[in-house]
Structure formats: structure tokens, C-alpha cells
Amino acid sequence: MPANIITSDDLKEFKEELLSEIKELLNNYDRITIDKWIKSNIVMKKLGISPGTLQNFRINETIPFSKLGGIIYYDEEEIDEILKNNKNFFLKKNYDPGNI
Numbered sequence: 001m002p003a004n005i006i007t008s009d010d011l012k013e014f015k016e017e018l019l020s021e022i023k024e025l026l027n028n029y030d031r032i033t034i035d036k037w038i039k040s041n042i043v044m045k046k047l048g049i050s051p052g053t054l055q056n057f058r059i060n061e062t063i064p065f066s067k068l069g070g071i072i073y074y075d076e077e078e079i080d081e082i083l084k085n086n087k088n089f090f091l092k093k094n095y096d097p098g099n100i
Contacts, residue, residue, distance in 0.1 A: 037066070037073040046079060 038046075043063070044054055057063040058072070063082060066073045 036076055038076045038079070040072055040074070043074050043079055047083070 040051070040054055043049075044051065047054075049057075054063070058065055063074065064078055066075075
């Protein structure tokens, strides 16, 4: 059985190909960034609502959320979309981005 000899140039070429493929996969992967997710206190300020109202919105599925380790997170884009779709419902006067 013939033996294949792997040279250091072969290993370097393999490494470069592997890194290139990994970079391509990462660039094509729709990553969720932590900046996309906000906590309850920010949602309450943004919507001008109380903790009880926010809880009711979660219970009746008005606002989608994720819970991880006892902390509830909301997709900021979905919250903004809810605001756009319910302009007459929420009081914008309570939302001040400078106070977040």
C-alpha cells in the first residue's frame, strides 16, 4: 500500500481553505446579535406601559418574547413593528430614548 506524504505546504493550503470556508459560512449565516434583544424595562419605557400590562401582553400573546434563565427578552424589531401597527394605542409621550 503506497504511503501519502503530507508536507507543511499541504497543511498550510488545507488551513487556508478551511478558514475560507468557515468565513463564508459565517458570512452567509443569519446571526442573531445580542443587540437585537431587549429586556422588559426597555420595552415598558418604549411602549409607556406598566409591568402588569406587559405581563398581560405576554399572556394574551400580543407581544412575542423569549425567556432564558428567568430573564425575558423581546425582539426589538418586533416591538417597533407593534408600535407602527398600533400607533393610536400606545402613548409615545412616555418614551424617551435618552432615558434608556
